[in-house]
Amino acid sequence: MPRVSVIVPVYNRPAFVGAALRSALEQDCPGGLEVVAVDDGSTDDTPAVLAAIAADDDRVRIIRQENRGPAHARNRALREARGDLLALLDSDYLWLPGKLAAQVALLDAHPDAAFAHSDVDEFWEDGEGAWTRRPEIVSGHVLRALLRRNVIHTMTVVLRRTVIEQHGGFDPDYPPCEDWDLWLRIAARHPVVGDAQRRVRVRIHEGGISSDPLVVYRQATRLLAAAATRLDRQGHADAGHARRQAARWHVKYGRRLARAGQDDEARVAYTAAARLHPLGRLAALWARLSPQ
Numbered sequence: 001m002p003r004v005s006v007i008v009p010v011y012n013r014p015a016f017v018g019a020a021l022r023s024a025l026e027q028d029c030p031g032g033l034e035v036v037a038v039d040d041g042s043t044d045d046t047p048a049v050l051a052a053i054a055a056d057d058d059r060v061r062i063i064r065q066e067n068r069g070p071a072h073a074r075n076r077a078l079r080e081a082r083g084d085l086l087a088l089l090d091s092d093y094l095w096l097p098g099k100l101a102a103q104v105a106l107l108d109a110h111p112d113a114a115f116a117h118s119d120v121d122e123f124w125e126d127g128e129g130a131w132t133r134r135p136e137i138v139s140g141h142v143l144r145a146l147l148r149r150n151v152i153h154t155m156t157v158v159l160r161r162t163v164i165e166q167h168g169g170f171d172p173d174y175p176p177c178e179d180w181d182l183w184l185r186i187a188a189r190h191p192v193v194g195d196a197q198r199r200v201r202v203r204i205h206e207g208g209i210s211s212d213p214l215v216v217y218r219q220a221t222r223l224l225a226a227a228a229t230r231l232d233r234q235g236h237a238d239a240g241h242a243r244r245q246a247a248r249w250h251v252k253y254g255r256r257l258a259r260a261g262q263d264d265e266a267r268v269a270y271t272a273a274a275r276l277h278p279l280g281r282l283a284a285l286w287a288r289l290s291p292q
Helices: 017-025 046-056 070-080 099-109 143-148 161-167 178-187 213-234 239-259 263-276 278-289
Strands: 004-010 033-040 060-065 085-088 115-124 158-160 193-204
Touching: 004 017, 004 070, 017 033, 017 046, 033 046, 033 070, 046 060, 060 070, 085 099, 085 161, 099 115, 099 158, 099 193, 143 178, 143 239, 158 161, 161 178, 178 213, 213 239, 213 263, 239 263, 239 278, 263 278
Parallel strands: 004 033, 004 085, 033 060, 115 193
Antiparallel strands: 085 158, 115 158
C-alpha cells in the first residue's frame, strides 16, 4: 500500500490538471504515493486528459461522479484512498519539488500533530499581482489563530488518516470555506505542525473559487457561530474566544452588506453580533455609526 494518497478533486480543468498531477507524481515520497482524482462531472476535455495520465502511470486512479461540488469530490477521494497520510491538491495548483518528503518527515518528527502545512508561492496567470497579507505559518495548538482567520493553505496540507476517521471530512454546507471548518474541528483537539518553506505554487486566475467576498464572509459567520456553539457544548476553554471572533466576523459581514446597499441584511448581521458577545454589541454599534 502507498504511504501517501494524493486527493485531487477536478471539475473542468483540462488546461491545468495535467501539470498539477505531474507535480505530485514527480515527488520523492518515502513509502510511495498514489493519486486519487475525482472527476466531479466535468463537461469538457478533462476526462480525456485524466485518462491519458492514468494510462501512463498506474499510480493514478480516476473516479468519475455527477457534479456535486469540491467538498463531495474530496470526501469521495478520501473514502477511496489507501494511504495512511492524505495530501490535498487542487487541479490548478502545483507542488514544488521536495514537498511531500519534507512534510512526511515533519509528521514523523511530530507524531502528535494532526497535519502538516506550509507556506506557498503564488503566481498570476497574467503575470501580474502580489499578495499584501500573507498568513502566518502556525504550529502547535492553533485554534485561536484559526478562529481569527483561516491561516492554513489547503493545498499544502498532509493529514493523518486517523484524524479524518475521527473528525470526518469536508462539510459541503460551507462552500467555499469547508476547509476552514475542518481545520477548526481538528484544531480544537489536536496540534498541527507548520513548515515556513514555500512548498506549493498557487495559481491565481479568474476561474478560481472564493471570488465573491460576500459569499466568503457569509459562510465565515456561519461556520464560526457553529464552532462557538460546538466549543460551548464541549466545555472548551476557547469557547468564549470563539463567540468573540464569530461576533467580529458578523460585524465585518454587516459592513460589507451595508457597502453593497443591503441595509436590512446588514442589520441582521449586526444583531447577531450583539447576541454572540458583549464586544460584538459595541462593534456593531460603531459599525452603524461609522459604516465606511
